[in-house]
Amino acid sequence: MEFLLEKSDALMQNLIAWAPKLVGAILVLLIGLWIIGRIMGVFQAAMKRSGLDQDVIPFLSSLVSVILKVMLVLSVAGMVGIETTSFVALIGMAGLAIGMALQGTLGHFAAGVMVLIFKPYRVGDLVDIQGVVGTVKEIQVFNTVIDTLQNKKVIMPNGIATSGIMTNLSATDFLRVDLNVAMPYEEDFEKVKGIIMEAIKNTPKVLSDPAPYVEIEKFDAHNLLLAVRPHATCGDYWDVYFGVYKNVKAALGKAGIKVAYPSHYLKTENGVTVNGVKA
Numbered sequence: 001m002e003f004l005l006e007k008s009d010a011l012m013q014n015l016i017a018w019a020p021k022l023v024g025a026i027l028v029l030l031i032g033l034w035i036i037g038r039i040m041g042v043f044q045a046a047m048k049r050s051g052l053d054q055d056v057i058p059f060l061s062s063l064v065s066v067i068l069k070v071m072l073v074l075s076v077a078g079m080v081g082i083e084t085t086s087f088v089a090l091i092g093m094a095g096l097a098i099g100m101a102l103q104g105t106l107g108h109f110a111a112g113v114m115v116l117i118f119k120p121y122r123v124g125d126l127v128d129i130q131g132v133v134g135t136v137k138e139i140q141v142f143n144t145v146i147d148t149l150q151n152k153k154v155i156m157p158n159g160i161a162t163s164g165i166m167t168n169l170s171a172t173d174f175l176r177v178d179l180n181v182a183m184p185y186e187e188d189f190e191k192v193k194g195i196i197m198e199a200i201k202n203t204p205k206v207l208s209d210p211a212p213y214v215e216i217e218k219f220d221a222h223n224l225l226l227a228v229r230p231h232a233t234c235g236d237y238w239d240v241y242f243g244v245y246k247n248v249k250a251a252l253g254k255a256g257i258k259v260a261y262p263s264h265y266l267k268t269e270n271g272v273t274v275n276g277v278k279a
Helices: 002-049 057-079 085-101 103-118 189-201 234-254
Strands: 126-129 132-139 143-148 153-157 166-168 179-183 213-219 224-229 265-267 272-274
Touching: 002 057, 103 132, 103 143, 126 143, 132 153, 179 189, 179 234, 189 213, 189 224, 189 234
Parallel strands: none
Antiparallel strands: 126 132, 126 166, 132 143, 143 153, 179 224, 213 224, 265 272
């Protein structure tokens, strides 16, 4: 009985000695949480003013908030006499292990943050990234989602997306549409050029400024290869691409001009045969 009384007295003395520290720690915890709340409010406002993507603001806010709160808890633990060195070492070891296990994922996260900050492309842009051409549907923390022209959904890790050349086709007001038409050598270029230019003019959504043009690109073995270059807005690119080809084919056919194709002339006893057809 006397032993229990001694232990009770010792416990009460320890509680009395420890009480000021506990009260101080609770006050520091409450005040620290209030300060963190104010800091996070300022941080979020700064991110919104910077134009940072709205999807990433909550994620970064949560990350910073957790880091600040962990630092606050470690400080409070030290105030009440809890040894924090072991906790810090444990957290450091856990962080190292997680970092090594998620090395690739963390790289994609860092790349995603850089994309959201520097904006080489945005949601809705038509892009060519690592050979994938399509419209950016989402920019996530770890991945970029692209809807391709074939209506496929491509999920590309941000680290891969930013590791090569990125072409943002929506960065300018218009795009040049690169087309080619093969013209037989025996046809008059100026005549064919006029027919093609008229077909371009009759194609909807072709821009008049910059003006389209038709020139000789190169001499092939069996034909002249013409460079046909209309211009279109990003959203109308494929309408112009297919529309011009369709109208050019129709216009050349109406004018009696055939698209060039390889021909082989063979001498026969009764005349000349072209590609096996008697001329």
